[in-house]
Amino acid sequence: MADLKSQYARIKGPLRARVDAVLERGGFIMGPEIAELEARLSELTGARRCVACSSGTDALLLALMARGVGPGDAVFTTPFTFIATAEAIALLGAVPVFVDVEPGTLNLDAGKLAEACDALARGARPAPGWPEGLRPRGVVSVDVFGVPADYDAIGEVARARGLFVVEDAAQSLGASRGGRMAGSLAEISATSFYPSKPLGAYGDGGAVFCDEVTDELLLKSLRSHGQGEDGRYHRLGLNARLDTLQAAVLLAKLDVFEEELAARRRAAYRYEELLRGKVETPRPPPGVLPSWSQYAVQSDARAEILPRLKAAGIPTAIHYSVPLHLQPVFAKLGYAPGSLPVAEKACGRIFSLPMHADLTEKEQESVVRAIP
Numbered sequence: 601m602a603d604l605k606s607q608y609a610r611i612k613g614p615l616r617a618r619v620d621a622v623l624e625r626g627g628f629i630m631g632p633e634i635a636e637l638e639a640r641l642s643e644l645t646g647a648r649r650c651v652a653c654s655s656g657t658d659a660l661l662l663a664l665m666a667r668g669v670g671p672g673d674a675v676f677t678t679p680f681t682f683i684a685t686a687e688a689i690a691l692l693g694a695v696p697v698f699v700d701v702e703p704g705t706l707n708l709d710a711g712k713l714a715e716a717c718d719a720l721a722r723g724a725r726p727a728p729g730w731p732e733g734l735r736p737r738g739v740v741s742v743d744v745f746g747v748p749a750d751y752d753a754i755g756e757v758a759r760a761r762g763l764f765v766v767e768d769a770a771q772s773l774g775a776s777r778g779g780r781m782a783g784s785l786a787e788i789s790a791t792s793f794y795p796s797k798p799l800g801a802y803g804d805g806g807a808v809f810c811d812e813v814t815d816e817l818l819l820k821s822l823r824s825h826g827q828g829e830d831g832r833y834h835r836l837g838l839n840a841r842l843d844t845l846q847a848a849v850l851l852a853k854l855d856v857f858e859e860e861l862a863a864r865r866r867a868a869y870r871y872e873e874l875l876r877g878k879v880e881t882p883r884p885p886p887g888v889l890p891s892w893s894q895y896a897v898q899s900d901a902r903a904e905i906l907p908r909l910k911a912a913g914i915p916t917a918i919h920y921s922v923p924l925h926l927q928p929v930f931a932k933l934g935y936a937p938g939s940l941p942v943a944e945k946a947c948g949r950i951f952s953l954p955m956h957a958d959l960t961e962k963e964q965e966s967v968v969r970a971i972p
């Protein structure tokens with residue numbers, strides 16, 4: 601799906617030089633490449649501060665820990681995302697409150713967020729067996745498939761109710777909305793460098809973005825066992841540092857990131873034209889430049905289309921086949937099928953086609969030919 605081999609062949613020289621420099625010098629934990637990467641990522645996103653870390657999941661955990669999320673808290677999020685989004689909330693002892701998505705972008709629906717928050721504040725519980733007396737604390741919104749969510753609308757709902765907003769930008773690094781870059785669209789943003797993400801390492805990695813220096817210091821402390829600048833331990837934290845070797849890989853990949861984004865955007869335009877009349881193609885809202893971490897289409901005939909693509913040797917994936925509110929791990933929250941219908945309908949119709957910077961026109965034509 602992501603063709604990391606072609607990418608490696610394209611960037612092998614400079615990438616090996618970056619990695620070799622670390623190996624020759626030593627300093628595998630918090631070497632100078634970490635600060636260099638953080639500065640480059642701040643520049644890319646427009647977020648004032650960046651704290652590199654060990655994964656996208658840990659980036660979300662760090663962001664929520666920085667907001668003091670814990671037992672008794674309700675954190676609103678989308679059911680149409682990777683498990684890590686809600687897992688981070690639940691691992692801290694808070695309850696993920698799932699809010700349905702917009703039919704177009706499949707991102708968190710701000711109108712439904714307002715309704716869900718107001719209902720919870722009135723004491724209504726989304727399902728039987730739901731814990732009582734939860735405090736609405738914050739929102740984790742996801743930029744699914746690399747299309748930033750509507751943070752103007754989400755931010756307005758959140759501000760009026762005293763909620764924090766975290767952007768899960770694991771899929772959207774490089775994307776923008778209204779001229780603002782993903783990673784800078786909320787007070788704290790988290791991203792991932794999992795190998796198949798828009799900017800992928802050769803292993804796990806992630807980053808947290810913020811504007812406030814107090815948040816930066818807190819995130820840096822939480823990243824390294826709660827240690828403060830004075831060397832003492834002020835809070836419980838994690839070992840959530842990024843490896844220096846992964847930072848070296850990411851620095852080499854950042855040099856070609858803009859070109860790769862442009863190539864993915866060209867590929868998305870070509871799919872859009874070639875797929876007309878065959879399947880529903882993604883329609884980013886006006887003002888959005890996606891990162892196209894996935895090119896996800898929808899069809900009622902998915903069950904017939906996928907075997908044909910497989911027979912033609914074309915890889916596909918389903919993101920996501922089961923929405924998070926219906927995953928076994930959250931069964932105790934008691935959400936019933938039908939409770940978040942927009943997300944559930946999308947899960948039954950969606951599938952992703954190959955999408956990467958080295959995708960050729962010929963390859964795209966053969967993908968489309970295999971779809972009846």
Ligand SMILES: *Cc1c(COP(=O)(O)O)cnc(C)c1O
Binds near residue numbers: 656770793
């Ligand atoms: C990939 C992903 C994560 C987790 O990132 P890891 O680096 O794999 O821990 C979190 N949220 C979303 C939306 C993702 O796609």
